[in-house]
Amino acid sequence: MNWAVVTLTKGGTQQAKKVKRLLGDISLDIYTLEKWADEETIVINKNLDEFIGSIFYSYDIILFIMATGIVVRSIAKYIVDKTTDPGILVMDEKGQFIISLLSGHLGGANKASKLLADKIGGQPVITTASDVNGLIAVDTLAEELECCISSMDNAKKVTALIVNNEPVRIESDINIDIKLPDNIVTEGEAKGTIYITNKLLNINHMYQVQLIPKNIIIGIGCRAGTSSKAIINAIDEALRSLNIDCRSILHFATVDVKQNETGIFEAAEHYKTIVKIVGREEIKAIESKFQCSEFVRKAIGVGAVCEPCAKLTATKGHFLMRKKSYGGITLSIWEEV
Known part of the structure; x- marks a missing residue:
């Protein structure tokens, strides 16, 4: 996984260097303005909007050390889909709060937020309903099990059932070694179904989704x-x-x-x-x-x-x-x- 850190201030640049040291083996590039640049950084040589477009799909995680409003305005035109967008984090200059702003599940921003918060001693800010309620989204489950998702539309609908504490049945051909919430069941009546198999299935129900293991x-x-x-x-x-x-x-x-x-x-x-x-x-x-x-x-x-x-x-x-x-x-x- 490769990261970029983007900042516009002296304090942000210093914090970016600290982040790079703390993350150790993770590949990480630091981008800052020319007046704060040195041998550890790369100069932002375009206006911010244009610059963000030039790196948006070159990194798995992009951490912005600046105000959230600036980030929202800068990335808006480049956002396409949760299956392809990078994970976007926003952190303040003191490293107190690490916000998972975009692509929390498939893009890995939630996990990255927790990782960075743990390393830097800050507070991860995660707002996805499944995470804050101790549940699990279908796309998170797919990521944990290294599976493809048959239909993102169906995945969203099944996740909505899970978040609203409706029973969802899981039928799996592989071992699942992660803790699942109580409303994901293996038997009995359910309002939705998650199939985990490498077999060809013909799914034609909106509350059914297949996770396809790479095996x-x-x-x-x-x-x-x-x-x-x-x-x-x-x-x-x-x-x-x-x-x-x-x-x-x-x-x-x-x-x-x-x-x-x-x-x-x-x-x-x-x-x-x-x-x-x-x-x-x-x-x-x-x-x-x-x-x-x-x-x-x-x-x-x-x-x-x-x-x-x-x-x-x-x-x-x-x-x-x-x-x-x-x-x-x-x-x-x-x-x-």
Whole structure:
């Protein structure tokens, strides 16, 4: 997570440097006016509104050390959606109050406010109803469980039920290790439902929402020059056969000789995921456990790719699909548990 701190005064600049020291390993840039700038800061060389626009989507958290009114006027034109906006914090020059102003849940501003308040000895100011009432919003639950949300509109409606102390049932395929409020139940009647699963669901009720865990690893092997379209078609077919939602993909995994295989990386971009590269020496240590191909071994030095690569980049879980060929592409699918 990367932060920016924006301030316009001498006192604010001094406080920004203190924040940077206290947050330690967090990547943090300090922006201030030229007259307060030094080697630890970056000069604001535009009017404030224009400057904010130039950095708004470059940081996860933006902390403003200035009056809240200035911040509201400066960021208003750049606010788009809670799923994409950065977390916005506002703090006074003394570090007494750290206000979570925007994107408290998905943007992480509430959590950042509490973190900074704890480090600096200030008071976090959080106004989201679920937090102040000791409840939990659907988007917060999704963040805690590292899940995607099927519908933000439905998530808002289900959160409204939770905040108003209406019973909401939760049905989960994964373990939930966080404390849930009393009105989120696992059985009995409820006015809304939260489904937590990587399966494809057809949700057509406004008070139902699906949280999709990122727990699917795709092991991939392919011929040189295989197109991204072919890889995407193969993955789509494989996932459909298992009734798995593609938004549950955690990462791709492939062998080091494929680290420049354009088709694999373009397919990863399509699914908004990353590619993990596994060395052949690592594969050799476990390849005897998998179906091997002598043709592949002669070509790249190991006899198996998609299965060992998936397993070696996983933590705990099992194969949902062992090695399967799709016309020059081999896939395996691993589910983390």
